[in-house]
Amino acid sequence: MSRTVLAINPGSTSTKIALFDGERELWRESLSHEADELAAFGSVAGQYGMRLQTVKDVLREKETALGDLDAVVGRGGIVDPIPGGTYRVTPTLLEHLRRGKPWEHASNLGGIIADALAGEAEALAYIVDPVAVDEMDDVARFTGLPELPKRSLVHALNVKATVRMAARDLGRSWDELSVIVAHLGGGFSICAHRWGRIVDVNNANEFGPFAPERAGGVPAGDLARLCYSGHHEAGDLRRRLVGNGGLRGYLGTSDMRTVRERVEAGDEEAERIYDAMAYQVAKEIGACAASLAGEAEAILMTGGVAHDNDFVELVQRQVQWIAPVLRYPGEDEMLALAEGALRVLDGEEPPKRYEAYVTKG
Numbered sequence: 001m002s003r004t005v006l007a008i009n010p011g012s013t014s015t016k017i018a019l020f021d022g023e024r025e026l027w028r029e030s031l032s033h034e035a036d037e038l039a040a041f042g043s044v045a046g047q048y049g050m051r052l053q054t055v056k057d058v059l060r061e062k063e064t065a066l067g068d069l070d071a072v073v074g075r076g077g078i079v080d081p082i083p084g085g086t087y088r089v090t091p092t093l094l095e096h097l098r099r100g101k102p103w104e105h106a107s108n109l110g111g112i113i114a115d116a117l118a119g120e121a122e123a124l125a126y127i128v129d130p131v132a133v134d135e136m137d138d139v140a141r142f143t144g145l146p147e148l149p150k151r152s153l154v155h156a157l158n159v160k161a162t163v164r165m166a167a168r169d170l171g172r173s174w175d176e177l178s179v180i181v182a183h184l185g186g187g188f189s190i191c192a193h194r195w196g197r198i199v200d201v202n203n204a205n206e207f208g209p210f211a212p213e214r215a216g217g218v219p220a221g222d223l224a225r226l227c228y229s230g231h232h233e234a235g236d237l238r239r240r241l242v243g244n245g246g247l248r249g250y251l252g253t254s255d256m257r258t259v260r261e262r263v264e265a266g267d268e269e270a271e272r273i274y275d276a277m278a279y280q281v282a283k284e285i286g287a288c289a290a291s292l293a294g295e296a297e298a299i300l301m302t303g304g305v306a307h308d309n310d311f312v313e314l315v316q317r318q319v320q321w322i323a324p325v326l327r328y329p330g331e332d333e334m335l336a337l338a339e340g341a342l343r344v345l346d347g348e349e350p351p352k353r354y355e356a357y358v359t360k361g
Contacts, residue, residue, distance in 0.1 A: 003345050004068055006117065007337040008055060009075040010109040013038065015051050017058050018334040022342065028334060029058050044104040052113050066121035073341040074110025075333065076130025078103065080358040081152060084133045084160055084198070086340040086351055089115040089125035093354040107131065126351065128340030129156040135197040140291070154201045155189040155303070161336035162302045162328050163193055169326070170298070179298045180288040180323070182281060182315070184305035185331070186213040186254060187242075190284040192291035200291040202284055205242050209280030212254035212305070215245030216280065247273065256305055278314035285315070289322045302328040 002021055009016040013035065018028040031054055033047075041047045059066065076087070079096045087093060089111050097108045111127040118125035133156035141149045159181045167174035175196030183189040187204035188211040202208025202216075210216040218241070227237060240249065248254040250273045251262070262270035289296050299319055301312055306329035316325045344351045 003070045003342055005338045005341045005345075006059075006064075006069050006072045006114075007074075007334045007341075008072065008110050008113050008117075009333055009337065010051055010106045010113070012106050015054050016334060017055055018338070019062070019064055020335070020338040020342075023335065023339060025335065027062055029062075031058070043100070044106055044109065045098060045100060047106075048109060048112060051109055052116055055113060055117065066117060066123075069118070069121045069123045071124045071126060071341045071345060072114040072118040072121065073126045073128060073337045074112070074114035075107040075157070075337065076111060076127035076132070077108030078105045078153075079108075079130060079132045079354070081132055081134030082130070082354060082357045083135050083352070084129045084156055086126050086128045086344045086349070087354050088351045089118070089127060090354055092358070093127070096354070096358070105131070124341075124345075126341050126344065128337050129160050131156060133198065135199065136201065137199045137291075140200040150207070151203060152198070152201055153203050153205055154191060154198060155183040155185065155187070155204065155331075156198065157333050157336050158183050158185075158302060158331040159189060159191060159193065159198065161332070161339070162300050164339075165328055166298060166300050166326055177297055178292050178295050179300055180285055180292070180296050181300045181302065182285060182306075183331075184211070184281070184301065184303035184311075186304075187211045188214070188216070188281065188284075188303075188305075190281065190288060192288040192296075194292060200288060208284045210246040210249075210277060212247045212256060213243055213245065215241045215249065247277065256308055256311070260308060260310070274311070275314065278311055279318070282315045282318035285319045285322065289319075294322075296323040298323050299325045300328060301325060303331055304329075306330070 005020045007018045014030055014032050016030045019026040077097055094115055097111045114125040131153055133154055134152035136152050143150050162181055164174045167177055178194045181191050181193050188209055189201055189204045190208055191198045191201035207217045251270055259270055259274055263274055285299060305311060306327055312327060343349050
């Protein structure tokens with residue numbers, strides 16, 4: 001039976017929209033938003049009306065009637081910790097998406113917009129595998145300071161989709177595999193995925209290797225001294241760690257293609273940083289191998305950086321003794337969103353309820 005699903009993925013400066021007939025993509029649009037335009041709203045929540053109208057305008061241009069939709073699925077944002085899966089958008093989930101805690105994130109608007117459109121379409125609204133997915137083993141949460149436990153923030157949507165792709169290629173059930181997944185984008189999520197759960201992850205904002213835009217793990221004592229040096233505001237330091245760290249901090253760019261060009265042109269400093277980032281990724285993969293007690297069946301490399309053959313080869317050289325390396329470059333979040341909704345619509349798995357895992361308020 002054919003199912004029509006509209007997928008919505010709000011990013012920091014864009015809104016991506018795609019329509020699917022089953023898993024077949026009918027059309028896709030990615031609309032950019034100027035920074036000044038977004039700043040005028042004062043908050044991510046304030047952008048809701050503009051982004052909703054943007055989606056409606058595209059639907060009108062594409063001659064797509066809301067009444068033809070079976071479901072609307074939005075990118076899940078930062079909410080309370082929940083297991084992975086496809087969630088019906090409910091009043092409590094909406095409330096938590098709107099509150100923007102512990103900080104605002106554009107992806108929170110995905111579920112809110114999906115709910116508004118689904119209401120008009122008399123369709124179902126979902127979110128799938130938000131960044132707040134938390135399936136970590138309890139032993140992975142300890143850091144050494146009781147008041148600062150490790151949190152799970154992970155590129156769960158692409159991680160889970162990649163595990164499913166690998167399972168199909170290996171002829172296995174996705175929830176019977178033990179694999180290491182390295183999502184390599186603007187930030188890096190490197191995780192141990194055992195039997196359908198992300199049992200450990202570096203948390204791309206605070207631990208693990210540095211990435212194109214993120215500092216990764218840094219010396220705690222030196223960071224504390226930097227915070228109290230009197231030379232930095234809290235917001236500035238936050239942006240140094242997430243947004244202006246990593247490759248951008250060292251080389252002034254987060255574009256891997258630019259870095260590769262500099263390496264090929266003989267820029268020794270660019271090559272040192274490039275090699276160091278690959279080295280740190282390999283080390284984190286090794287840590288995940290320990291999390292899986294040496295039982296990793298494959299290492300999956302995905303995300304935009306996985307397009308870089310030389311970078312993948314540098315990492316593979318250091319980790320291929322652990323398990324075979326399988327590469328799934330790039331990411332297709334729109335298809336992953338649609339597939340999550342389709343699994344529920346087709347009865348392959350039941351929809352999850354946010355209220356079953358969190359308390360209201």
